[in-house]
Amino acid sequence: MYKLVGYPQTRATRVAWMLEEIGADYEIEPAPPQSDAARAYNPTGKVPVLVDPDAGLTISDSVAILTYLGDRHGVLTFPAGTPERGRQDSLTQFCVDEVEGALWTAAKHSFALPEEVRCKEVKPACKFEFDRAMATLETRLGDGPFAMGETFTIPDILFAHCANWAEFGTKWPLPGGKVGDYLGRVRTRPALARAEARLKSEVAA
Numbered sequence: 001m002y003k004l005v006g007y008p009q010t011r012a013t014r015v016a017w018m019l020e021e022i023g024a025d026y027e028i029e030p031a032p033p034q035s036d037a038a039r040a041y042n043p044t045g046k047v048p049v050l051v052d053p054d055a056g057l058t059i060s061d062s063v064a065i066l067t068y069l070g071d072r073h074g075v076l077t078f079p080a081g082t083p084e085r086g087r088q089d090s091l092t093q094f095c096v097d098e099v100e101g102a103l104w105t106a107a108k109h110s111f112a113l114p115e116e117v118r119c120k121e122v123k124p125a126c127k128f129e130f131d132r133a134m135a136t137l138e139t140r141l142g143d144g145p146f147a148m149g150e151t152f153t154i155p156d157i158l159f160a161h162c163a164n165w166a167e168f169g170t171k172w173p174l175p176g177g178k179v180g181d182y183l184g185r186v187r188t189r190p191a192l193a194r195a196e197a198r199l200k201s202e203v204a205a
């Protein structure tokens with residue numbers, strides 16, 4: 001059984017979503033960012049962390065965790081070394097750099113960094129980068145329902161998680177049209193709703 005160390009409304013949602021898509025057996029150890037519980041697994045105090053006792057592995061960083069789970073279970077990913085995997089990883093990296101980067105920089109300068117080093121003037125530049133990334137995403141989506149065409153893969157989880165972060169956390173509007181349709185399709189997957197409910201119920205318990 002996997003153990004997910006994390007908290008609702010953090011990048012732990014991505015991992016719980018992936019575990020729900022896989023149908024894997026997992027427990028959750030609720031740990032807010034920078035709590036002692038989080039630091040017990042990750043010296044940076046950041047979440048999520050995944051523990052795989054069968055493999056003797058404790059791993060941080062959501063994209064590394066999703067990639068590990070995808071490869072281990074052979075789902076939500078194309079096999080390593082294939083052209084499709086190259087395209088998939090390029091979309092993953094695009095999301096991390098251009099979409100998440102803008103959101104995370106805005107968040108760091110709103111609440112995550114110590115107040116004395118925050119620079120609120122950076123936020124319009126973050127919004128500009130986010131909007132530009134959404135315009136680029138439109139050019140990168142093909143005709144299929146998902147970023148990689150007919151197959152739901154890891155970058156879909158990342159784009160959808162960032163879309164929720166933008167809309168509900170940062171309050172940046174999302175585009176309509178092709179990108180809006182795509183995000184709407186991916187964000188309504190039942191596995192995401194199950195993941196969010198499980199994270200919330202662990203904290204309430």
Ligand SMILES: N[C@@H](CCC(=O)N[C@@H](CS)C(=O)NCC(=O)O)C(=O)O
Pocket residue numbers: 009010011012033034045046047048060061062063112
């Ligand atoms: N690259 C890491 C980033 C993890 C991260 O920054 N998590 C946030 C919560 S979503 C956190 O724990 N922040 C605490 C901090 O930055 O001090 C990942 O993708 O998992």
